[in-house]
Amino acid sequence: QVQLVESGGGLVQPGGSLRLSCAASASIFTIYAMGWYRQAPGKQRELVATITRGGITNYADSVKGRFTISRDNVKNMVYLQMTGLKLEDTAVYYCNANMLGDGSAWGQGTQVTVSS
Numbered sequence: 868q869v870q871l872v873e874s875g876g877g878l879v880q881p882g883g884s885l886r887l888s889c890a891a892s893a894s895i896f897t898i899y900a901m902g903w904y905r906q907a908p909g910k911q912r913e914l915v916a917t918i919t920r921g922g923i924t925n926y927a928d929s930v931k932g933r934f935t936i937s938r939d940n941v942k943n944m945v946y947l948q949m950t951g952l953k954l955e956d957t958a959v960y961y962c963n964a965n966m967l968g969d970g971s972a973w974g975q976g977t978q979v980t981v982s983s
Contacts, residue, residue: 869893869972871962876977883952889945889962889974900965901938901945905958916947952981
């Protein structure tokens with residue numbers, strides 16, 4: 868099964884930007900959808916953004932217009948460009964691979980903290 872490793876998290880001020888990266892251990896070319904989810908302290912994990920193998924994207928309403936998901940099927944990478952960060956974006960961000968009938972895979976997560 869594909870293994871995922873996230874990177875790029877950190878501490879940023881409100882209004883700042885970060886780019887998260889997710890490296891896959893195997894080809895993502897045929898994976899139905901790749902996505903980013905996040906979990907804030909005391910809250911359930913929630914969808915942030917997904918991108919299908921055909922390039923169709925979907926975003927949570929809370930991040931539309933601020934975050935952009937992309938995938939590089941050659942490098943087996945998935946990215947989340949985050950701009951206009953808000954305090955409420957603080958969370959652990961997880962990369963996900965949705966392989967439909969073959970299940971899904973999760974990374975270990977990367978912390979994003981938005982604070983002044």
